[in-house]
Amino acid sequence: MKKIAYLLFALTFILTACEGDPGPPGFDGLDGLPADDFAARSFERTINFEYFSDTGLQESVVTLPTTILDRDAVLVYRLEGTVNVGGQPTDTWSPLPQNFFLEGSDIIQYIFNHTFADVELLIDGNFDLSTLESGFTQNQTFRIIVLPVENLNSVNISDMNEVMQTFNIDSFQ
Template structure:
């Protein structure tokens, strides 16, 4: 019985102890989960068939930059494809839309097995891209090829126009 009373007193003492209250901190600012941009590009010889754009902020090394291209519209719905995207032509030529990124900027560019100057405007003018900077915590388990999954998982409501 003495042991039960001693254990009860010990449990009561431990659950009723509370340390000093710390200094209240400043409330944090809610930030975006994944900053997102939309950019319309015209590829030409003057810009060497590429564009480099800064984010306006520095991303952390674990962040992942994904670029999607508006590939076509079906029944009024835009179809977005993850870049790189490759187009094979009947004459054996290969065109690739590609990108790379650093912690301060990204570059979207064309690569081909032929002279890019012979491309029809449909492949080079008024091309729309969406760039999403995704924290690595959100990437795990997601199909990054699926544009809708990425947008939903990162709760993106709108795209800043660059």
């Protein structure tokens, strides 16, 4: 009987809560960074390159729809064409830089550079690029993806599908 009394006594203390006046509120914490600073952004553009004789390159500048941070990474993919996968037409994309070996020893390379406001797409080569056929310079579609660098450690950026899946990218502006 004593054991039951001790058990009931112990349960009474365990199951009852202390109540009283609430204490003073704590200090507010520091504001965090906006969530958009850590979100992947992506968009597609179809462009026409223009030859510039002062640089000897085919060039086009794409304005970014939002400014990016210095710590963001920019990835660019070029639309190669469409193939059938499981009976469905599927776009094929290649990451830049991308090389093409043309007739003889002629070579071109799609490359890019960027600032916080735009992406400059370039075609470089080892011959007079003013003579480059329009199939390489006109109506070229590029997919540009802006990623926060903090999230790139374990992502294979050469595989656009993995990048899109990792960062939950399902639409393009």
